[in-house]
Amino acid sequence: MSKRIDVKDLNVYYSKFLAVEDVNINIEAKSVTAFIGPSGCGKSTFLRTLNRMHEVIPGARVEGEVLLDGDNLYGPGVDPVTVRSQIGMVFQRPNPFPTMSIRDNVLAGVKLNNTKISKGEADVLVERSLQGANLWNEVKDRLGKPGSGLSGGQQQRLCIARAIAVEPQVILMDEPCSALDPISTLAIEDLINELKDQYTVVIVTHNMQQAARVSDKTAFFNIAGTGKPGKLIEFGDTPTIFSNPTEKATEDYVSGRFG
């Protein structure tokens, strides 16, 4: 239940502005890959191209190929909705649906698509997804309560439960811990470690310790200056990137000399 992603010569544009230039990267199945780099270097933009969320923004477009187990996401006739049901996403700020209960939030991917599901199956799915997001014990007695009543960290885990309930191949996380306290962050990091047994996880983070803790591979993005496109500088095993990087820029960044 997980697929690999290979990106070939990817350029990402906002209208005429080239935001990310010429990215080539191979993301292994059942691994955690972290994207690090200074603000505005295009990490999040690039992440969003991996499940075609980028094009939700008016004027945004992409050149190049993103292959999910060999199938090009940007091939002619590919339905972005199909892509997104295979590649889930967790956002920076927890965003449970305010009109729905905790249970309905978990079932959102199923219910919003009007897929028929029996109550028994739904119960099983809710429990499995919430267990998977390490949230079950905290909310099992109040599944009918609104999701917005949970704490920030719980909301974020609810969003992860919602993402894994549709059983995607890949889960993208866009700075999932940047709005959370250290305890909640720890809970999410533990969860990411468990998730990689089943899913391919790609995480954008500003926190280098976090990248070092959770990821198998790390990609460093950088930007030459304002208005210039972001580039993938270096991609490799996490220990190598942090202890023995090839590029000077990577070393400067991970050692805290800039950024």
Place this chain on the structure above:
Amino acid sequence: MTSTLTPVRKRSALTKGQLPKAAPYIVVAVALVLGAAILALIGFNAFGWGIVSGILFAAGLVGWSLIVEGARKAKDKLATCLVVGAFLVALLPLFSVIWTVLVNGLPGLLDPGFLNTSMNGVTGAFDNKTVEEGAPLLGGIYHALMGTLLITVLATLISVPVGLLTAIYLVEYGEDRALARAITFFVDVMTGIPSIVAGLFAAAAFFALVGPGTKTGAVAAVALSVLMIPVVVRSSEEMLKIVPNELREAAYALGVRKWRTILKVVLPTAISGIASGITLAIARVIGETAPILVTAGFATTINTNVFSGWMASLPTFIYTQILNPTSPSNPDPSSQRAWGAALVLIILVMLLNLGARLIARMFAPKTGR
């Protein structure tokens, strides 16, 4: 061992002089007495007394504060007086209107049969009898009430789908295209259309399409829709705009199609605001007189078919009862009926506004742990 005592002072060094707590009440009492005295010199009336006392109160309180507390506090008190004064000035007409309509309308409203009889067959002779011999007042507003309700319901049925779908297009699909900008512009223009023009438009359209002299409830409903649609578009658009984009993205990321996202995430999130906006739009058109006069005419009989025949409505009922009393020699019964109808209309609008609040509360996203 020596200890230095804190010097005993009467007042903290951090404060200036303060007015006693009862200061405003004292000033009010003085201002009222002085106001009454001044008014007594030039001829007493309650309205003038209020105005003069108000000015005296503001001047007195600010002056006293200036002497005791200093300039900053005095300015603060002046601003408070101005704000409260403006609030009272704004409320005065409202209470005056409600009071007048209540006093004049209650006798009509409490008249038995007022709500459940029409004016069918009620002639000037009956009204003359009522005035001259004390016979019970005949006639009521049932036909007008039904007309108003039916026309408004039909107008709502036309306006809400059109207005809501327009708003959805503008917010979700428009993307600031030329078409979206044109729609926004024309909706703004439509907001400013005088209601009589809307009425004439609907009348002319039906004259051309159906035949000359077509005056039915449906024509009136179309005229009201012209007035209602821009209000619905505007309020729904604002409500849809404030739905956070994150929720849309969350749904897209789950592999949900755009139309389903709009239907099941965006609309439910915004529904409370949309519903109260629609209710306020209804309240806005329910009292329209001119467009109904030229599109549905006025009737004295009950007509519950909006597609044929002239139809009465509360505003036109009031208008005709005042302008052409049923009995020209004894207009009092007619004006009593008109006031009663006005009271009913105000009650309807109040109920709609209360309804809007209830709906907003009912649909509001739930919170709680």
